[in-house]
Amino acid sequence: MITIDALGQVCPIPVIRAKKALEGLGEAGGVVAVLVDNDISRQNLQKMAEGMGYQSEYQEKDNGVIEVTIVAGEGCAVETSGTPADSGLVVAIGRNTMGEGSEELGRILLKGFIYSLRELTPPPARLLFFNSGAYLTSKDSNSIEDLKAMAAQGTIIQTCGTCINYYGITEQLAVGQVANMYDIVTAMAEAKRLINI
């Protein structure tokens, strides 16, 4: 068991130290005990443990010390609806059809493409929509259900604000948030993998 003395340290430090120790355990797993001196730190440690799918418990000791025990490893995972692993995949969609050729076919293909993105595990980290791609996040889009499902799984969906203004569909935006070009450039630059459509 690894014991971390985080007495006198304020959040996020106890959580960071515990998380590093847990990550250091690797696949074999193990037990990390963290000593803190306030209940809010205890709550944050248990919030982190639950989110990462680990069991945790705590014990109040003398002098206001609280020991939080986190168990990581095989067979210890609890069911969690926590955040999925970050895929680092960013998909940039700058049009409302896919590929060259028939426009009708292009629309069908793009709908299928977005449907398939929804099936990826883990889901894409971020979807960026600009130019005529902005129509896909509007309420009349036939991909809206797929996009909402991905948003619920934690995928960040952003649509170019200039574009929805240009097309006059600002009021129709039905999923995700409005982004500016700085957001789009930052998301593309920080992407681990980037798909451009």
Added chain:
Amino acid sequence: MKSFLSSCTTGGCGAKIGPGELSKVLSGLPVFQDPQLLVGFDASDDAAVYQINEDTAIVSTVDFFTPMVEDPRTFGRIAAANALSDVYAMGGSPLFALNLVCYPEREDIQDLGEILAGGAEKLQEAGAVLCGGHSIYDREPKYGLAVTGRLNPRQIWKNNTPQPGDRLILTKPLGVGIVMAALRGEMAEAAAVEAALASMQRLNKYAAEKARDFPIHACTDITGFGLLAHTREMAGGSTTIVLYPSALPYIAQAYTYAQGYLLTAAGQRNRNFMEGAVEFGDTPFPLQELMLDPQTSGGLLLSVPGDCAQEALRAIQETEPQAALIGEVLPRQDFPILLG
């Protein structure tokens, strides 16, 4: 002043006494009655408003806190922007201000000069006059201002008077608390820190000036209690506010940091305080944390009639490009806040 940030147990609006704790003692105080006191502390509004004559009321507010950044001048600017914010949130214009200073004997006095210079810069930008102050020795540095402004008593923006059909505009991105926590943990990227510092130093003056052209029903500034607590306050007893988590403006990296559990104590205190007032449902964990994140010198949350909300947003975005429509106001439902 390398010890500046690390010497403090907690910084910025994250240092505020929790809203739950505070209400325990405030409820024991007598309620002062004066027909000229248009807004007092019983309304838990951002500042007090006192009527002088038919056309003039003064708005008075005080705010101070410990440093959340290493650079003293930046800290001074942030503290002043934050103190001035309450005047803007009531719809007023600042007239003059007094400095409030707590400073350790052992620290370099030049750094205090830098803090005060940063504060003075922001007062100049606000068009207000610095006219004195008070300073004492203390274990940890603290700085802020008592600000007096003026407003038209017929055009006070209260914080809990939205109307069903209104839409909500938030003028600054969320996440400054999480980014500064990441900085404390030495895990913050420079671009994220830069965005947080710029946001905290930004006066709410510009958003308020744009908003004055519209019939604002309610307004508050977002502080250490986080977006959700302010939203609940705004909803009051007769409305329910629907927030759209996916529409929230936030500092991009803050989402990633929240996902990595860079969690603040104040954020968790706010979560405890909001228990029973909101159902998070499927809302992704990082967005929950962003809505609970303590904001130092946060943006204005404006409740605007639905028929002019888009126009108001466009006007505000001319100076505050990150402003966004983040929710709407309904007649009262089961919960004061619903997530849509």
